[in-house]
Amino acid sequence: MEDRKKDLSERKKIILKAIIDAHIENGEPVGSKFLTGHKQISCSSATIRNEMAELEEMGFLEQPHTSAGRIPSEAGYRFYVDWLIDRYNFTQGEIDELRRTLNQKQSELDAVMQTAVTLAAKLTNYTALAIKPRQPRITVGRYELLRLDEMTLVLIMVIGGIVKTKYVHSNRPIPNEAAACLSAVLNKYVTGITASEITLPMMMEMERVMGEYEYLVSPVIKAVCETISVFDGGDLRFEGINRLLSYPEFYDMDRLRDMLALFEKKDDLLEVLSEETTHTPDDRVQVYIGRENIVKVMDNSTLIFKAVRDHGKTVGAIGIIGPTRMNYRRVIATIDHLTRGVSEVLGDPNGNDGADGNE
Amino acid sequence: MEDRKKDLSERKKIILKAIIDAHIENGEPVGSKFLTGHKQISCSSATIRNEMAELEEMGFLEQPHTSAGRIPSEAGYRFYVDWLIDRYNFTQGEIDELRRTLNQKQSELDAVMQTAVTLAAKLTNYTALAIKPRQPRITVGRYELLRLDEMTLVLIMVIGGIVKTKYVHSNRPIPNEAAACLSAVLNKYVTGITASEITLPMMMEMERVMGEYEYLVSPVIKAVCETISVFDGGDLRFEGINRLLSYPEFYDMDRLRDMLALFEKKDDLLEVLSEETTHTPDDRVQVYIGRENIVKVMDNSTLIFKAVRDHGKTVGAIGIIGPTRMNYRRVIATIDHLTRGVSEVLGDPNGNDGADGNE
DNA sequence: GTTTAGCACTCGTGGTTTTGAAGTGCTAAA
DNA sequence: TTTAGCACTTCAAAACCACGAGTGCTAAAC
DSSP: OHHHHHTSOHHHHHHHHHHHHHHHHHOSOBOHHHHTTSTTOOSOHHHHHHHHHHHHHHTSEEOSSTTSOBEEOHHHHHHIIIIIOOOOOOOHHHHHHHHHHHHSOOOOOOHHHHHHHHHHHHHHSSEEEEEEOOOSSOOOOEEEEEEEETTEEEEEEEETTEEEEEEEEOSSOOOHHHHHHHHHHHHHHSSSOOGGGOOHHHHHHHHHHHGGGGGGHHHHHHHHHHHHHHHTTOEEEEEOGGGGGGSGGGOSHHHHHHHHHHHHOHHHHHHHHHHHHHHOOSOSOEEEEGGGSSSGGGTTEEEEEEEEEETTEEEEEEEEEEESSOOHHHHHHHHHHHHHHHHHHTTOGGGGSSSOSOO | OHHHHHTSOHHHHHHHHHHHHHHHHHOSOBOHHHHTTSTTOOSOHHHHHHHHHHHHHHTSEEOSSTTSOBEEOHHHHHHIIIIIOOOOOOOHHHHHHHHHHHHSOOOOOOHHHHHHHHHHHHHHSSEEEEEEOOOSSOOOOEEEEEEEETTEEEEEEEETTEEEEEEEEOSSOOOHHHHHHHHHHHHHHSSSOOGGGOOHHHHHHHHHHHGGGGGGHHHHHHHHHHHHHHHTTOEEEEEOGGGGGGSGGGOSHHHHHHHHHHHHOHHHHHHHHHHHHHTOOSOSOEEEEGGGSSSGGGTTEEEEEEEEEETTEEEEEEEEEEESSOOHHHHHHHHHHHHHHHHHHTTOGGGGSSSOSOO
16 A cells, blocks of 8 residues: 555656645635646646546545546545645744744733633523723732742732732843842832833832842843733633524624624724723623624624622623524523622622622 | 603513514514414414514514514614513522632643644634643642732642642631741642642641641642642643634535534543643654544544644644645644744753654 | 547536415404 | 404525536547
């Protein structure tokens, strides 16, 4: 078997590769006539037909029905992958881009919200969303530093009751005592102020205090700023997008595609919802039906959400998006309970006795 | 307007509610005849027709075309939500379940892997997956405890170079010095052993050493065990599921549904892939075409993935899933580069000079 | 022996037509 | 005010048809 594979005549290989390439390109069965246009193939369609018939006999091609062209069989793809494709070369630019993106670490989404939104999707069987609104004035309340290994520190920050960790790599070895020293300095100088309030004189002062460890100040402060900025940047997360498919209203591929496109460009939606979430005075479940929605595409869809409060402050929102024909009763109740649950878990004593969520 | 709404005759309300309920249930327009079967409605279809015509005039109903039944308009839904639905009551069981799930915090997926998988989906325009295989022997290398507020500790664990944080709520106030004391005890007794190796005598010994703070030992150890168990439990994450829709092979709703169902029940897939990932000897990109796949549903789909190694140890895998008709060249190259990139970011010096990933 | 042109054959696709069922509105009777 | 009956409308599914694409085969050409 192994031998037979390599035994293909050069022309068969070219034809097979041409067929698979073309099929990968446009997804349709490819016929003999089409291949005559290929530059590496100079014989007539009849010859190609013969070759194709043989390739089919060998199991590399198959035809969906007699008057369609050929498509590659699984064995065909296998041969293609094993013997016919040459290596794809990334440009240096692409490689750099890739490394850069990998290096800038993503902030982890707040775990409770993540659990809640997953749960919301599961319980209602609609697509769920979690909103963390933009927060313009966010500050760090407390710092802690651990020395992880010779060159790495773990920076632990308490931001509004939430703990964030971030790794800081140094290019010089870090002595054991430097971590404690640095955390003391951070706690003294950069608590309770926003990222933009950290001034150059402050940094110089810190470097002076740090003495011989001054080289650690700049990378750590950079890490602090980064964390703050992703933290206050807002976030919008969907869960259970595929659940849309359970509903006949989304059987229409075009509508479905529109919806998914909406999920893709989160920024617009986030902008609108941030506004909506933070400025809603009362504490009820919000229901936007069809064209009541702020976003155009959401005709025929309903958005239901409720803000999550922690000690009276809005820290996010959890919601559901689905067809207008939605089980309102169940969804409203679920969202109501969930947001309260989250508030409770966050330690908000008022989580369970605010205004009634429904009606 | 507000008045008119409440002005609906009782019978109209019943009919409207019945129509919307029925429509929510089965998604189809509902006709007069169907409603005669409703228990609260005792008039004939002709009467109902008259009522429906009036409801339509008021704007609560509309008909898609003359010989279909009626469907609720947006105003109809609005009225329904505002006036007609009663509150859905969760059973106590459901509520408990919900609170329990919210309380057990999800471990955040390794940030780099998350970035990588998002990137993989974006670069290839197929659905990407990240696998963290089950790890039977996982231990904590180091503990750190912070007192967050009077009743709450933050437990910080270094597990295989990864930092995990977990909140521990106490039902008694926590003195300032308890945190330091407890972390010393943890570091002494429970480093380098797996969750199942923590014995009752060990816990009792720890409680003895802790003296008056012994009440903190049990909840903290519980938190440790939980963290370890979610950490070694394996994880499977998909990104860019919607990208499937770009490809005509998934225009068929049934096939699409099958595929999405596959994504839902991660456990099976994880089991198989854990095996596959950890026991693959060589360091290349794995390609499974069509029925070569271990999982049934994946006929007509190709799975491509490669293990991510960190200092020689397999810590996960990144892959792509898509139609058999796939741009193999590009995908293989992307996965290859990505896994290497991740290894590099993780600090693996061999990230970039292992066996050639392709061919 | 291999390649090519020609031709009859097959089969799916796209468009049109037909039929049937569902549901309505209206009218007249109860 | 309610109900039965009937004519009308409209969509959906089935049936039908013609077309085009692509093949396999045969016989002639190289």
